[in-house]
Amino acid sequence: MSSVSLLILGDGRFPSGGHAHSGGAEAAIAAGRVHDTATLEDFCRGRLATTGLVAASLAAAAATGYDPLLLDAAADARTPSPALRRVARKLGRQLMRAVRTTWPDPELDRLAAALPAGAHQPIVMGLAARAAGLTPHDAARAAAYDSVSGPVTAAIRLLGLDPFEATAVTARLTGDMENVAGEAAGHAARLPADGVDALPAASAPLLDITAEQHAAWPVRLFAS
Amino acid sequence: MTTAPPTAKAAQTPYTLNATARITAEAADGATDLPLLHSDGPFSFRRLRPYGSQAHICILNTMSAPHNGDRLNTEVIVGPGADLHVTSAAATVALPGPVPRHAALGVNLRVADHARLRWLPEPVISAAGSDLRQHIRIDLAPTARLVLSEQQILGRAHEPSGRLTSRITVRHGGRTLLDQHSAYGPGLPGWDGPAVLAGNHAVGQLLVIDPAYRDPQPDTQILDDIPVRAHGVITPLAGPGVLLTAVAPDAGDLQRCLDAAFAHLGLPNG
Numbered sequence: 001m002s003s004v005s006l007l008i009l010g011d012g013r014f015p016s017g018g019h020a021h022s023g024g025a026e027a028a029i030a031a032g033r034v035h036d037t038a039t040l041e042d043f044c045r046g047r048l049a050t051t052g053l054v055a056a057s058l059a060a061a062a063a064t065g066y067d068p069l070l071l072d073a074a075a076d077a078r079t080p081s082p083a084l085r086r087v088a089r090k091l092g093r094q095l096m097r098a099v100r101t102t103w104p105d106p107e108l109d110r111l112a113a114a115l116p117a118g119a120h121q122p123i124v125m126g127l128a129a130r131a132a133g134l135t136p137h138d139a140a141r142a143a144a145y146d147s148v149s150g151p152v153t154a155a156i157r158l159l160g161l162d163p164f165e166a167t168a169v170t171a172r173l174t175g176d177m178e179n180v181a182g183e184a185a186g187h188a189a190r191l192p193a194d195g196v197d198a199l200p201a202a203s204a205p206l207l208d209i210t211a212e213q214h215a216a217w218p219v220r221l222f223a224s
Numbered sequence: 225m226t227t228a229p230p231t232a233k234a235a236q237t238p239y240t241l242n243a244t245a246r247i248t249a250e251a252a253d254g255a256t257d258l259p260l261l262h263s264d265g266p267f268s269f270r271r272l273r274p275y276g277s278q279a280h281i282c283i284l285n286t287m288s289a290p291h292n293g294d295r296l297n298t299e300v301i302v303g304p305g306a307d308l309h310v311t312s313a314a315a316t317v318a319l320p321g322p323v324p325r326h327a328a329l330g331v332n333l334r335v336a337d338h339a340r341l342r343w344l345p346e347p348v349i350s351a352a353g354s355d356l357r358q359h360i361r362i363d364l365a366p367t368a369r370l371v372l373s374e375q376q377i378l379g380r381a382h383e384p385s386g387r388l389t390s391r392i393t394v395r396h397g398g399r400t401l402l403d404q405h406s407a408y409g410p411g412l413p414g415w416d417g418p419a420v421l422a423g424n425h426a427v428g429q430l431l432v433i434d435p436a437y438r439d440p441q442p443d444t445q446i447l448d449d450i451p452v453r454a455h456g457v458i459t460p461l462a463g464p465g466v467l468l469t470a471v472a473p474d475a476g477d478l479q480r481c482l483d484a485a486f487a488h489l490g491l492p493n494g
Contacts, residue, residue: 024419033418046414049407076462077394077403080469082444085462176413201391201403204420205427205471212444212457 005132008102009125010142012149017094021087022154022222023047023147027210029158037162040155041169044148045176050204052147053180054078055122056140057200060181060188062126063139066196068111068119074196075120081208083215085120087224093118095125105131140184144177154222240323241265241289244297249279251305251339265289265296275309283312283345290316292355293323297330300343302368304336312345315377318386320353326387331360335368347375347426347475350409354386359393366397370433370465371491373482377475378408378425385409385425394465396433401463404429421471424454426478430468430485438464447484456481458488 008014025043028034034043058075062068079085096118100108108127111119118124122143129139148170156166187199211224243265250257256279263269266289272280290296302308318327329348335341350356364370374392378385387409394402406427408415416423437460447456447470454477456470466489470481486493 028418033422039418042414042417043419044414046417046419049413049415050420073399074403077400080402080404080461080467081457081459082462197393197400197403201393201405203404203406205406205469206422206424206455207419208459208469209455209457209471212459213446213455215444216446 002133005134006129006138006142009128009132009134010145012153015098016091018091018146018150019153020222021091021150021224022158023150023224024207024210024214025151025154026158026220026222027214029155031210034155035159037165037169040152040161040166041172044151044169044173046204047151047207048144048147048173048176048180050202051207052144053184053200053202055147056143056180056184057187058120058122059126059129059143060136060140060184061191061196061199062123063130063134063136064188064191065130066188066191068123068127069114070196071123072115072119074199075123078201078203079120081211083211083224084208087211088120089118091118091121092124095121095128099124099128099131103128103131107131136188137181137185140181140188141177144180144184148173148177158221239321240293240295241291242295243267244299245269246298247281247300247308247310248303249301249306249308250303251277251307255279256306256308267296267298278307278309280309280311283310285312285314285316288317288319290327290329290356291319291321291323292327293321293325294327296328297332299332300334300341302335302339302341305338306336307340309342310344315346315349317349317351317380318354318356318388319351320386326355326357329356329358331358333361333370333372334363335365335370337365337367339365340369341371343370343372345373347377348388349377349380350386350388351380352383352386354388356386356388358388358390360390362392362394364394364396364433367435368433369435370431372431373429375426375428375475375478375482376406376408377478378427387411392429392431394431394433396463396465401433401465402431402461402467424471424473426472426475428468428470428472428478428482430482431465432489432491433465435464437466442466445488447481447488450481450484451477453477454481456485458485
């Protein structure tokens with residue numbers, strides 16, 4: 001196991017197609033709810049505590065070797081927005097392509113064969129972490145970081161934010177990300193006893209609503 | 225209903241209310257019978273006039289509850305082919321209390337094959353200083369039908385919100401169809417920010433499960449005939465159901481979102 005593997009998995013330049021997605025930031029910016037670094041930080045804090053926690057828990061759970069198909073069904077149940085289910089599967093499919101070459105592993109091949117349209121992205125991330133020799137806690141860290149870094153990177157482009165100030169937003173959320181990753185790892189460790197229904201299901205109404213509104217836009221810069 | 229006995233431990237927890245109210249509905253000769261109608265704690269059940277084969281119960285909240293520390297449950301069983309409509313006469317106001325512990329409100333709804341439940345209570349209002357954790361567990365047989373609304377108002381007029389969490393878990397034919405957990409109020413990260421509520425303090429859901437939604441799956445409907453400051457969208461779940469998710473600045477605008485959703489879905493309101 002190497003911490004460098006975690007850096008590779010979390011790197012924004014990892015060729016997983018995530019750069020085309022804003023994590024709901026484009027819709028929030030268009031509505032005027034996110035307009036500077038302070039509101040961006042608030043957006044990211046709320047996203048991290050809700051869908052970020054769910055993603056981190058699913059990633060950590062997949063990294064323990066738990067049945068990814070059961071986790072995929074749990075992800076569906078936690079995603080009432082069909083636009084977000086489509087995005088999660090598309091991102092999962094793209095990440096799968098990248099990680100099967102980066103860290104070849106028969107578990108990845110089996111999941112890709114079972115769900116050719118793509119598994120939910122956090123589950124692929126968890127299996128990728130497992131294939132890279134990382135821990136479930138590391139998988140949760142990668143997913144938590146992903147839930148923040150996506151909107152921050154998008155906001156730099158959409159709002160023309162100072163990249164230094166935007167990166168400082170990510171840095172200020174380090175403690176929140178560690179807390180979420182720790183909580184997610186705890187849930188994953190209790191999974192054999194508690195079952196998937198005990199995994200977090202934290203929801204953010206505006207992310208669900210605006211994902212559907214955004215998907216209906218005729219022209220947009222980001223896919224989600 | 226039981227009140228904690230005055231033991232030594234009760235010195236720290238002077239008063240908590242534990243109550244479990246129960247309803248059982250059964251189909252009988254083109255009507256729905258209610259062989260068990262057990263009011264308990266704050267929940268007092270009143271039979272209203274049936275509508276065709278549908279029985280109608282109204283829940284009266286006859287006490288000031290829940291206060292922090294209370295443990296309240298409602299258990300509903302709708303038997304095969306039965307048809308039950310449940311409403312409430314007033315909002316449930318979650319209130320602070322002398323016990324430094326959250327209140328818990330559990331709702332367990334079980335609906336058998338070819339049975340129907342309409343569960344349309346008035347909102348839960350989270351008063352400042354209150355701490356309520358709600359869990360709605362729904363277990364539906366494959367051909368059961370459900371219409372359920374949930375409305376949360378965060379703070380009475382001109383006061384901050386208390387803390388209100390609500391988990392809704394829907395099992396349908398043995399698999400989990402929907403699992404959502406909302407958590408709002410002081411101390412929770414980002415709850416009032418631009419990703420979650422953005423200052424909207426009225427949140428609602430309307431959940432409709434019906435085998436008819438399996439094929440074809442309905443399209444997403446973005447509600448546009450609602451107040452300008454409110455947002456609502458009806459989405460198809462990953463199974464035979466649809467969910468309205470709505471946020472609004474206040475209870476009145478939220479009610480108009482639910483009214484619009486009932487109309488879009490072609491369902492009778494109330």
